[in-house]
Amino acid sequence: MNTAYLYSLIAVVLLGLLAYIGAEAAGLEVLFGVIIPYLALIVFLVGFANKMLDWGKSAVPFRITTTSGQQKSLPWIKHNRFDSPFTNGQVVVRMLLEILLFRSLFKNTRTGFAKDNQHITYKWVLWLWLFALMFHYSFFVVAVRHLRFFAEPVPFFVSFLEQIDGMLQILLPNLFISGVVLLAGASLLLLRRVFLPKLVYISRPADYFPLFLIIGIAVTGLMMRYISKVDVVRIKELTMGLATLQPSIPEGGISGLFYVHFFFVCILVAYIPFSKLMHMGGIFLSPTRNMANNSRAKRHVNPWNYPVKTHTYEEYEEDFRDKMIEAGLPVEKE
Amino acid sequence: MNDKNKIIAGLVIFFLVLLFPFWFNLIFGAADASTAPEPKLTDKAKEAETCVAETDHMRTEHMQILDQWRDIVVRDGKRVYVAENGKEYEASLSNTCMDCHSNKEEFCDSCHNYTSVDPYCWDCHTYPEETK
Secondary structure, eight states: OOHHHHHHHHHHHHHHHHHHHHHHHHOOHIIIIIIIHHHHHHHHHHHHHHHHHEEEEEEEOOOOOSSSSSOOSTTTTTTOOTTOOHHHHHHHHHHHHHHHHOOHHHHHHEEEOTTTTSSEEEEEEOHHHHHHHHHHHHHHHHHHGGGGGSSSSOOOHHHHHHHHHHHTOOTOOOOOOHHHHHHHHHHHHHHHHHHHHHHHHHHHHHHHHHHHHHHHHHHHHHHHHHOOOEEEOHHHHHHHHHHHTOOOOTTTOOOOOOOHHHHHHHHOOOOOOOOGEEEEEEEGOOOSSOOOOOTTOOOOTTOOOOOOOOHHHHHHHHHHHHHHTTOOOOOOOO | OOOHHHHHHHHHHHHHHHHHHHHHHHHOOOOTTTTTTOOOOOOHHHOOOOOOHHHHHHHHHHHHHHHHHHHHTTTTTOOOEEEETOOOOEEOIIIIIHTOOOOOTTTTHHHHHHTTTOOOOGGOOOOOOOOO
16 A cells, blocks of 8 residues: 555545635635735745855856757757757756656656567657646646636737637536546646556655646646536635735635635645655756757856966976976976 | 846836735725625615525526526426525526626626626627617
8 A cells, every 4th residue: 555645635625624714614714815916926936046056156157968859060960959059048948848848758658578478668758748738737727717716807818718718618507627637637647647556656646646736736626517506606705805915805705615725825825845746846957858969069168166276387497496406397488 | 157136127027916906906096996886776666675586696696506507498398497585587688687787887887897707608698778
């Protein structure tokens, strides 16, 4: 039995119960609806900036030329511009492909044994790439759609996105595709880590916890929209209070389910700077992706070099020439 | 490489995008954005006093009632809906809801605009013209 995911699951369930009981029974709406959200935002901003600046301080003394293509060399050798970029422009393209299309995951291979159980095989496996694309893009759309709760008037791009996201026009309230894809993507990423032995072996609670948390967010969100309805108008009153810095808990109350959802989001936001989720900022600093492979054409001096006190042979000879000549040692300058 | 300045620039841009709601509402927002609109009742609705279900229930689940009505009419051919309180209604969006709530702009739309909901029902179904 793998306890790593049990602990994470239990942690998420307990956090959900905490918010539910806190808001429904203990009357702690102000805590869960105002104080914790602001705290979470502050923790995120400070933690995120701190982490990025800290990473920025790490020494990167030379170009790391890990590439997957032919570098620019002689004119008759074909240069692979985006797998071994030479100019900054090419680096930008490589970074964009990485960030927007997850090219590293696209190159994912799985190691295994061939049928004869003798030879090792490397199979090109795209599932991780596919699930990751599903998950990240739907999460992005869901996040942007939520701006309808944080902006009044609602900006045009939010309504536009809702139109596209709801184009299936099934169910009432209208089904948003992104919500379902988000839950599916996060669940599939979780199932990989639960069922593939090699992944179970390398997975820790810190891998399961964010997945359970995000699944918790998606499930509570979908529930509020399609099953156990909540009063959306009052929720917008609350969130607009937060966004205009005049927080208040709307009269009439909001279902505890909303506070569970909101609390999960706050935890996620506050947790990001201290977790693997920092890859959202870290990807920009990936040393193997963000440097041009041009060390052969351009000299890169390590900016961390401090001035080293040197004493060259010329200076040495200058100091001791007379004595050297006296002792009969050869000198370069008479 | 020493990219401190680039990192700081990136952080500033990221935080500006992230904090969009705060500056957007400050610049473009309505002053009373955190007070929800009050849906206005018509005289006819006031007279009827109650909706097809309890008010709190209507606030959150009116679209599901409409969904149910649509199904019983279009699939089962039943045009009568018996409410919990025993009253009978014709299961019709335009003839029932929009009869009591004939002020679509001041009633349905007041909530829907606030929460960015844009039901596509009106592509086909009609509602009474506002008369002032």
